[in-house]
Amino acid sequence: MEHALVTGGCGFLGSWIVRQLVEGGISVRVLALPGESHENIEDLDVEVLEGNVLNTEEVRRAVDGVDTVFHAAAVYEDWAPDPTRMYDVNLRGTFYVLAAAREAGVERVIYTASIASLGRSGSGPQGNENTPYDAWDIDFPYSRSKFFSREIAECFSDFGLDVRIVCPGIVIGPGDLRPTPSGRLIINSFMPGPAPWFEGGASYVDVRDAARVHLLAASHGRAGERYLATAHNLSNLELARATDRATGRRRRYLKLPVPVARALIRGMEKQATRRGKRPLFSSVFVEYSLKPSYFDNKRARQELGAEFRPIEESIRDAVDYFRARGRIG
Numbered sequence: 001m002e003h004a005l006v007t008g009g010c011g012f013l014g015s016w017i018v019r020q021l022v023e024g025g026i027s028v029r030v031l032a033l034p035g036e037s038h039e040n041i042e043d044l045d046v047e048v049l050e051g052n053v054l055n056t057e058e059v060r061r062a063v064d065g066v067d068t069v070f071h072a073a074a075v076y077e078d079w080a081p082d083p084t085r086m087y088d089v090n091l092r093g094t095f096y097v098l099a100a101a102r103e104a105g106v107e108r109v110i111y112t113a114s115i116a117s118l119g120r121s122g123s124g125p126q127g128n129e130n131t132p133y134d135a136w137d138i139d140f141p142y143s144r145s146k147f148f149s150r151e152i153a154e155c156f157s158d159f160g161l162d163v164r165i166v167c168p169g170i171v172i173g174p175g176d177l178r179p180t181p182s183g184r185l186i187i188n189s190f191m192p193g194p195a196p197w198f199e200g201g202a203s204y205v206d207v208r209d210a211a212r213v214h215l216l217a218a219s220h221g222r223a224g225e226r227y228l229a230t231a232h233n234l235s236n237l238e239l240a241r242a243t244d245r246a247t248g249r250r251r252r253y254l255k256l257p258v259p260v261a262r263a264l265i266r267g268m269e270k271q272a273t274r275r276g277k278r279p280l281f282s283s284v285f286v287e288y289s290l291k292p293s294y295f296d297n298k299r300a301r302q303e304l305g306a307e308f309r310p311i312e313e314s315i316r317d318a319v320d321y322f323r324a325r326g327r328i329g
Contacts, residue, residue, distance in 0.1 A: 001108075001218055005066040007031045007053055007097060008073030012176045012183075013112065013168065015040035016211035017070050022046060024215065031062045031073065040175055053093030059100045066104075068218055071097045072112040074149075076142060078181040079282035081273065083141030090145035091152060098156045098163065108162040110218050111153040115169050115203055115230055115293055117146040126233065126296040129167065129226035140284045154224070162223040166214050169230025169295065173207035173314045174321035181285070186318045188280055189243045190328050194252040198261040201235035201292040206314035209307070216304035225299075231308035233294035246315035261286060 004021055008014035009030030021028045022044050029047040032038065038048060051058030053073050063069060073093060075086040094111070101109050119131035133147045150165060157163040176183035189195065213229035221227060234242060237253060244251055256264070265281045272279035300306040322328045 001026055001068045003027045003029070003066045004068040004070060004218075005029045005031060005062055006070045006072060007062070008071075008112075009046075010036050010038055010040055010048075011072065012040075012178070012180055013171055013207055013210055014070070014072040015175055016207050017072060017214050018046060019044060020208075020211050020215055021070075029062065029066060031058075037177060040177055053097055054088060056096050056100070059096045060104070063097070063100045063104045063106055067107045069097065069101050069106050069109045070112070070214055070218070071109060071153075072214075073097075074112065074146070076180055078142065078285040079269070079279060080141045083145070086141050087145050090142075090149045094149040094152050098153060098161060102156060102159075102161045106161075108164065108218060108223070109153075109156075110164050110166060110214050110221075111150070112214070113150040113153070113165050113167045113226070114143075114146040115167050115228065115295060116140075116143040116288075117150040118167060118295075120288075120291045120293045121295070122291045126294045128296050129228055129299060131295075135288060138284060138287050140288050143288060157224040164217045164221040164223060165226040166210075166217050166229050167226055168210040168213075169203035169205040169228075169232075169293075171205055171207045171210050172318050174317045175207060176318065176321065179322070179327070181282075183318065183322070184280075185239075186243065186315060187322055187327055189240065191280075194254040195240045195244075196254045196256050196261075197236045197240055198256045198258055198286070198290075199236070200286075200289040201233065201238070201294065202289055203230040203293055203295045204232045204234060204239070204311060204314070205230045206309050206311075206317075209309060213300055213304065213306050216300075216306055220304050222303075227300045227304060227306075228295050228297045229300060229306070230295050230297055232311040233292075234311070235292065236289070242311050243315050246312040247319055258290065
């Protein structure tokens with residue numbers, strides 16, 4: 001690998017992929033939306049090409065002359081009253097990028113999927129890269145769009161394009177400029193009062209470790225394979241406790257029965273919608289997380305040599321980042 005393109009390279013995960021590529025001596029081109037902030041990469045010596053993954057000519061220009069494409073551009077939202085743009089970017093954008101890469105003779109593509117594109121483990125054994133998608137009963141546009149876009153990527157692999165799939169967990173850490181729904185989990189934990197929690201859980205990973213798995217997949221991965229970039233399987237209560245350990249706080253924990261949690265969050269969501277604002281929590285994310293998404297990252301560790309830092313370090317660095325930006329008092 002000598003010359004790489006990173007779509008979404010100004011974003012949270014994408015910018016860490018860019019940074020680690022540059023640190024490894026790789027020449028990097030970033031495809032950034034027109035007018036998008038370059039803050040996350042402004043100190044790096046990279047080529048920035050403005051364009052949109054939904055514009056086929058701009059995508060063709062972006063892949064021209066590179067040997068590796070990291071396709072990290074996506075719309076990541078836990079609340080989407082109109083999910084049209086999410087489906088457009090995550091599905092059509094993926095198709096356009098991979099079609100252009102195939103047309104240009106790119107050697108390999110590393111596609112960023114998500115654990116949300118796989119099935120949830122529930123109370124059974126931990127899931128893995130092959131756990132079948134199961135959330136058909138929940139209208140969760142992000143999860144469905146990542147499932148379908150992963151299928152698109154794997155269809156290109158079936159037709160001979162070297163595509164390697166990375167499925168990150170819920171990504172946290174420094175550099176969450178927007179912030180993403182993952183970052184808002186950390187920010188919202190600083191609301192006053194006791195820490196509310198309800199049954200359920202998910203799998204978490206540091207953004208820097210998730211980025212590293214992408215690079216390892218490019219250098220050591222196999223065409224057509226999926227690799228989990230996630231490390232910490234935590235119930236909702238365990239996440240609250242880990243956040244308090246990382247920040248030195250002592251809070252009271254208030255367990256909410258599931259019907260109460262549903263009613264409260266749906267009420268907050270309706271009120272926010274009437275006011276034209278984003279709700280603090282989304283009901284669809286709550287429904288999705290009631291069935292835990294716990295995963296075994298053995299393949300990434302054994303085949304790629306991936307390593308993961310403690311969750312408290314990731315939370316602490318995220319808090320420091322948000323505090324420096326005035327998002328946490």
